[in-house]
Amino acid sequence: MAINFDEDTASVKSPSKLAHVVLRTNNFDKMVSYYKEFLGAESIYQNDFLAFLTYDEEHHRIAIAAVPGTQGKITASCGLEHISFSFDSLSDLLLSYRQRKRKGISPLWPVNHGPTTSIYYRDPDGNMIETQVDNYENPDDATAFMKSKYFSENPIGTDFDPEDYIKRLTAGEPEADLLKRVEIGSRSLPDFMMV
Template structure:
């Protein structure tokens, strides 16, 4: 049996490592903790220079990026809507979420939300690489999260058979 400790890091591609480091520092106060660069990929031995940067997302969480200049320009999966693939980061509370929105807007970042998801509220925006980011503040009670955990397996089973949204947790978006 595998016993996971936590996510070590999640890695995405970036257009420019320095621009990415600077943006995440200025906009989200994330510190650069590690930079690794090689001219050959360690795992495959492919001759492909890269810069791999690691940013502190708080509480031991790490968001990493690769700049790979010898590859074609970055794109995205055109078959996946832009709202699906995103990086969600948690803030302390609603006040912090509202303050983050105001701060980002003061830096000319286009921000959507807050959007009420029943047990948390979120704002959404894009980084300079085109990655969608979400800042979320939990608002749910212990009992609400327990109920969501209880119905999750039932919802997965129903979804797998019908491919239609089960109603077990519809209350999340029926309140405002």
């Protein structure tokens, strides 16, 4: 079937996937080392100022570029808030948390947003990274939760302790029970996000 490139449509054709993120840095070696450890990634190509890293079938998911004249991150400026990486299960999310912890990579914020259970980190440049697992098997159920009064009251989420979750899973508690968000009422942005 031929594509009509002149057809008038209500919306633009969506991409098939998000391919990669490129991070500009003035801290090249530290950033490359961090992302290799954080993601269990390898360099597909690397020189003195560019690194292309992957951890799956894509030729690169993260690229890091050392650009002369790059200034340090200004936290209060506009820009990308965070990038997010998904895991298939809560156990996998918590395993990666524990493995990072052993490597000295500490989380910034563990939170159950409702649609996802997430653990946030900061890289050496101050960029935020979210690692997450979907709390619902069906995206329509996650969307329904996001349209609920609970999400309207608290779109931020409820904090949790990853070590407590590991203990509870090890004791035999089902993942599905831990993925249900504990409702705490209204909540504002966490302090570390405020300027």
